[in-house]
Amino acid sequence: MRIEGSTNADAHSVSAELKRKILGGEFQYDERLPAERSIAEQFGCSRGTVRAAMERLEDLKLIERRIGSGTFVRHKLTANETDIANSTSPLELIEVRRGLEVQAIRLAVVNASARNLQAVEKNLIELEALGSRCEPEDFSKADQAFHLSLAECSGNSLMIWLCNHVNDVRCHRQWSAMKDKILTQRQIALYNKQHRAIFEALNSRDINAAEKETIAHLQLAKDDLLGAT
Amino acid sequence: MRIEGSTNADAHSVSAELKRKILGGEFQYDERLPAERSIAEQFGCSRGTVRAAMERLEDLKLIERRIGSGTFVRHKLTANETDIANSTSPLELIEVRRGLEVQAIRLAVVNASARNLQAVEKNLIELEALGSRCEPEDFSKADQAFHLSLAECSGNSLMIWLCNHVNDVRCHRQWSAMKDKILTQRQIALYNKQHRAIFEALNSRDINAAEKETIAHLQLAKDDLLGAT
DNA sequence: AGACATTGGTACAAAAATGGTTGGATATGG
DNA sequence: CCATATCCAACCATTTTTGTACCAATGTCT
Incomplete structure (x- = not known):
């Protein structure tokens, strides 16, 4: 069972949740996501887990990451x-x-x-x-x-x-x-x-x-x- | 015959319920199922029983299991x-x-x-x-x-x-x-x-x-x- | 310009979680 | 009695997660 917030989360659930927030419009286009360390704390998991989730989203072209700057929403939906x-x-x-x-x-x-x-x-x-x-x-x-x-x-x-x-x-x-x-x-x-x-x-x-x-x-x-x- | 013991579940009922959840979309394509040990606890049965049920579902090509990783929904049928x-x-x-x-x-x-x-x-x-x-x-x-x-x-x-x-x-x-x-x-x-x-x-x-x-x-x-x- | 904090990127080893397997104990029904 | 099914407790191999430390790029302040 995956329970949000209160307990730990694995990479799959983290990426799923972030994906939902991006596609659902909670994170607008070009908006900067919270820092990895911050998201990790929020989900109650380690930074490595968050990074694994982020890599998934990067493969899906949903986000773009820049060293020293942050992670930004770059989704190209419409078709699907x-x-x-x-x-x-x-x-x-x-x-x-x-x-x-x-x-x-x-x-x-x-x-x-x-x-x-x-x-x-x-x-x-x-x-x-x-x-x-x-x-x-x-x-x-x-x-x-x-x-x-x-x-x-x-x-x-x-x-x-x-x-x-x-x-x-x-x-x-x-x-x-x-x-x-x-x-x-x-x-x-x-x-x-x-x-x-x-x-x-x-x-x-x-x-x-x-x-x-x-x-x-x-x-x-x-x-x-x-x-x- | 199977008498409806309120808690215990045999392999058949476990696989049937899991199948329903997959077909019903509760477990979506590519999603990771809960761990075998977790499902066993949830159903109030042993891990072996859950594994027997899983094998059924694997035969039906509904799921795919990876050591160390988990069990994943591989049901092209849920796609459309x-x-x-x-x-x-x-x-x-x-x-x-x-x-x-x-x-x-x-x-x-x-x-x-x-x-x-x-x-x-x-x-x-x-x-x-x-x-x-x-x-x-x-x-x-x-x-x-x-x-x-x-x-x-x-x-x-x-x-x-x-x-x-x-x-x-x-x-x-x-x-x-x-x-x-x-x-x-x-x-x-x-x-x-x-x-x-x-x-x-x-x-x-x-x-x-x-x-x-x-x-x-x-x-x-x-x-x-x-x-x- | 320089100091400093914050960000993502990388590396590595320990700990935890996962499916796979085995052997034996305990029923249950034929 | 035997066949079947379930349960339990280990153990294995693999993967994931974690913790820590450090690096590199960026932005902000003095």
């Missing part, structure tokens, strides 16, 4: 990254999730194994442990993990695949820009209540309650989205 | 969406369509333009013109076009994109094999009645009727599928 993700608005995303995840929870109630439920509960507990004062970024990640573990319960490969890819969209720019506005302490607390309710319904195999709670959850997310624009 | 298609059963497909298309029709009732409705009607007329004696292959194509034009009405680009790709799955092997059994004259006539009902509901902007008819349509398809196996 102009996928559906970037042209999808957060509102469109919620509408699709409402279709997919409501059906997923219905299947989950029927098909979830004991192990599936344990995984969901684990993610739920981690999510709740973050508390309502956590960083929106951290909450968003844990929230995504929770919802994906719900999809897992469906036992339907196609459903899982779709939920995974649809949730990837959340990492992109338009959504990132709104996270800070929407994910206030108050809303996080509300969301967590709903997460708990969804899990309880699923755990007791109550299909109607599970569906109702999931719809309520996505409806709230949609309302928050509309309120923030 | 047509591959998940081949490993999706018709039943799984119907379940996903039930999620997507029901939501699509709800959005369609709200958002469909006059031009959208004309396109749907055109496809519907063509479908009906085929009659109930047509080739299953031809009906399937026209049916697909009709359903895609419904998705178009949603005005949600992500929804349209997903419905397009999900419907592509129908062109593949497992589905093709069943077409001839299911698409009898009698069933084609039934399906066409439902198509007409869906269009009428959409055209008169009756969201509840549209949803009800769509659910009924997919339910019938599901029942036929179950009956044919």
Whole structure:
């Protein structure tokens, strides 16, 4: 298990995270990245590990490094990254999730194994442990993990695949820009209540309650989205 | 037989779950899986069991293992969406369509333009013109076009994109094999009645009727599928 | 111009982590 | 009883990560 921030990270996860931040626009073009030693401290790993990750990104032509100066973003995307993700608005995303995840929870109630439920509960507990004062970024990640573990319960490969890819969209720019506005302490607390309710319904195999709670959850997310624009 | 011990897992269930996570995209291409020892702990089984499961996945060319480095996803199938298609059963497909298309029709009732409705009607007329004696292959194509034009009405680009790709799955092997059994004259006539009902509901902007008819349509398809196996 | 701090680049050895392997103990079901 | 499967505890070979030290280039200050 890779847990961000709190524990050590290997070269793969470091490069993946940096890549995500660059492609997601968190690090703008031509911007200088933090120093290697600084990133190492931030990830809780050694400088050598960070350098290994950097070499990967350099091979991908995502960054350029200059001795004594720093590391700079030099990405040339457009071709590969102009996928559906970037042209999808957060509102469109919620509408699709409402279709997919409501059906997923219905299947989950029927098909979830004991192990599936344990995984969901684990993610739920981690999510709740973050508390309502956590960083929106951290909450968003844990929230995504929770919802994906719900999809897992469906036992339907196609459903899982779709939920995974649809949730990837959340990492992109338009959504990132709104996270800070929407994910206030108050809303996080509300969301967590709903997460708990969804899990309880699923755990007791109550299909109607599970569906109702999931719809309520996505409806709230949609309302928050509309309120923030 | 395997009694569902809540914690222990045998090689079969471990490999099945890992396979699902790979196919579902939770473990993406080129990503490193958790270490064997870590997976063993997670599943509450021994490392040997995990290794047995891994060997299965290696035989299936799903993963590649490197000493001292780790286990990596080598599944070209995750690279594009047509591959998940081949490993999706018709039943799984119907379940996903039930999620997507029901939501699509709800959005369609709200958002469909006059031009959208004309396109749907055109496809519907063509479908009906085929009659109930047509080739299953031809009906399937026209049916697909009709359903895609419904998705178009949603005005949600992500929804349209997903419905397009999900419907592509129908062109593949497992589905093709069943077409001839299911698409009898009698069933084609039934399906066409439902198509007409869906269009009428959409055209008169009756969201509840549209949803009800769509659910009924997919339910019938599901029942036929179950009956044919 | 010169001193100094900061940056990435390099080298090397110790420590840790990883998959691969072996042998024997312990069930479980035929 | 045997066959199969699982578990456990080692050990091996390889790779990765770490820690440390130092080098070279750059930027900033006096």
